[in-house]
Amino acid sequence: MGGRWRSALMTAAGFVLLVLLWELAKLVLPDAGVSVGDTRVLPRTDDAAMPHVWTVLAQLGRPEVAVPGARLVGVAVAAAALFTLGLALGGLVLGAVLGMVLALVMLRFELVERAALPYVVLSQTVPLIAIAPLVAGWGGKIAILGWSWQPWASVMVISSYLAFFPVAVGMLRGLSSPIRADVELFRAMAAGWWTTLLRLRLPASVPHLLPALRLATAAAVVGAIVAEISTGTRGGIGRLIIEYAQSATGDPSRMYAAILGAAVLGLVAAGAVGLLDVGLRRYRGSVR
Incomplete structure (x- = not known):
């Protein structure tokens, strides 16, 4: 409990420090x-480039357009962030499942590990902005039982593409972490491969898997935002940032409000994954 409170306080302190540095730079x-x-070598700091923090926060309470009944900027940012959060978490689940299955296959078959691991690493060097149009184009031709491919599905797939790599590598490292003496003990007790996996390797992989999931969460959020921008998917925070940036002529505070929403989105996604740390805290001491 104390560790979680310290983590929350450090996160809040980091945010306050960032705000102070922002205002110090303007000053x-x-x-x-x-x-x-x-x-x-150093950016402009006038209000047209770097608005004050309180100006950005005040923008959240203003209407998007000057018409009666228009929704507030804060409501628009929150709705867009929730939309992107759903896609990012969906991509995280898809990428995590793919990464775990790939790690199990590489653990079971050494030949597969030698053949596949270099390509797994190489896959992360391909620019995401180049993959997004391809995924959207291929997905647009898919129709299964009357269901046609939707733009949000492309965003989820692209998000999972970034999320699977840290999970696959972290899971493989965790599954391989038990010392030889423990593995030999299970063999001496006539335990099969699956029994050793369930009783020894999976518990030992948890301390490696949790940091990998945190990295995968950040990658999934970034992938979802970039995919929304690249594919033109509406409703998410990525598209909202572009729309606000296009309308930010003399006052960029609205665009920064959307960026702030994206930052909060990342913190919420990381907090959701942090719940796994609470449920699996009994395995924290498994690292040797």
Whole structure:
């Protein structure tokens, strides 16, 4: 319990520090930024580039358009963040299942590990912005039992593409973590491969799997946001950031409000995965 409170306090302290650094930069640096020759080395800090934090927060309580009954910016950001959160968590589940299955196969067959692991690592070097249009194009041709592929499904698949890698690598490392003496003990007791997996390797993999899931969560959120922008999927926080950026002429605070919503989205997703840490805390001491 104390560790979780410390983690929450550190997160809040990090956010406060970021706000202080933002305002300090506006106070100290010149409005036009700092340039060396023709190269700008420090950004502009005027209100058109870096609005005050309280201006961004105030923007959340203003209507999107100047018409009666228009929804507030904060409501729009919250709705878009929830939409993206659902896609990111769906991609996380899909990617985590794929990563775990791949790790089990690589553990069971050494030849598969030698053949597949380099390509698993290589897959993460492909730019996401290049994959997104391909996934959207291929998915648009899929129709199963009368159900046609939806744009949100492309976002979920792209999100899972980023999420499976840390889970696969972390799970494989965790499954391989038991020391030889423990494995030999199970063999001496005539325990089969599946019994050793369930009783020894899976519990030992939990301390490696939880950090991998945290990384996968961050990757899934980033993948969902980038995929929404690349595929033009509406309703999510990624598309909302683009829409607010296009309308931010003299006041970019609305765009920063959407970015703030994306940051909070990442924290909420990480907190959801942190619940697994509570349920599996009995295995924290399994790392040797």
